Amino acid sequence: MSADLATDHVNGNGTEEPMETMETMETMATVTRSEHFQALLDAGLSQKVAEKLDELYVAGLVAHSDLDERALEALKEFNEDGALQVLVQFKESDLSHVQNKSAFLCGVMKTYRQREKQGTKVSPASKGPDEARIRELLDRTGYTLDVTTGQRKYGGPPPDGVYAGPQPTVGTEIFVGKIPRDLFEDELVPLFEKAGPIWDLRLMMDPLSSLNRGYAFVTFCAKDSAQEAVKLVGPPQAARRAQTQPVPVPEPLLSLPVQ
Numbered sequence: 001m002s003a004d005l006a007t008d009h010v011n012g013n014g015t016e017e018p019m020e021t022m023e024t025m026e027t028m029a030t031v032t033r034s035e036h037f038q039a040l041l042d043a044g045l046s047q048k049v050a051e052k053l054d055e056l057y058v059a060g061l062v063a064h065s066d067l068d069e070r071a072l073e074a075l076k077e078f079n080e081d082g083a084l085q086v087l088v089q090f091k092e093s094d095l096s097h098v099q100n101k102s103a104f105l106c107g108v109m110k111t112y113r114q115r116e117k118q119g120t121k122v123s124p125a126s127k128g129p130d131e132a133r134i135r136e137l138l139d140r141t142g143y144t145l146d147v148t149t150g151q152r153k154y155g156g157p158p159p160d161g162v163y164a165g166p167q168p169t170v171g172t173e174i175f176v177g178k179i180p181r182d183l184f185e186d187e188l189v190p191l192f193e194k195a196g197p198i199w200d201l202r203l204m205m206d207p208l209s210s211l212n213r214g215y216a217f218v219t220f221c222a223k224d225s226a227q228e229a230v231k232l233v234g235p236p237q238a239a240r241r242a243q244t245q246p247v248p249v250p251e252p253l254l255s256l257p258v259q
Contacts, residue, residue, distance in 0.1 A: 107149025156200030196225025
């Protein structure tokens, strides 16, 4: 048998079919689809968009039940290229701490439209938190972390082993400003937990940059802890980071009680 015949296939009509065509057909035949793929097509998504979203289902990044009708309807409003880019951004996001994936996808779509309106390119996200350190923090404290496109919420409520009382009232929340933009829970929580048990810490995020907005709200389980936290935040805590920030932060973290 010649080398040519060894690399060709003879089809039912007696003509030779290149092996490249066979490989393409085999690849198509081995593509795995979830049981919800047809539902995506029935919902009105284009073939390519449905395929891309179904890839996320198969990979286990998101389940069909995680996405409500509102999210799918919003995705249909994009042209095909835009919808595909939105899904790429969604896939590249760290979804491990995202509890409401449907709302998160809607947030990604909103951010995409904002970038499009401003004429800015959709580029890879800026360096975010060190996930290994975040996981170490959560394992140590037992707290939860809920991430949306607008904020990162640590706790609320805390584990029963930390605090099992009623939700804190007026006088237990403080505002923290002048936070370096690349500072996250792995450094903020150890600082503020020195003042007492934290109920929750809400770090406001900039979805366009994936960095924080420079401020957060911390609620403590007791009023005296909130008062102690205001005293804790001083020049030493911020000075060590100020010179390495993308945006200069000449002043220390600012913490004020929230009325």
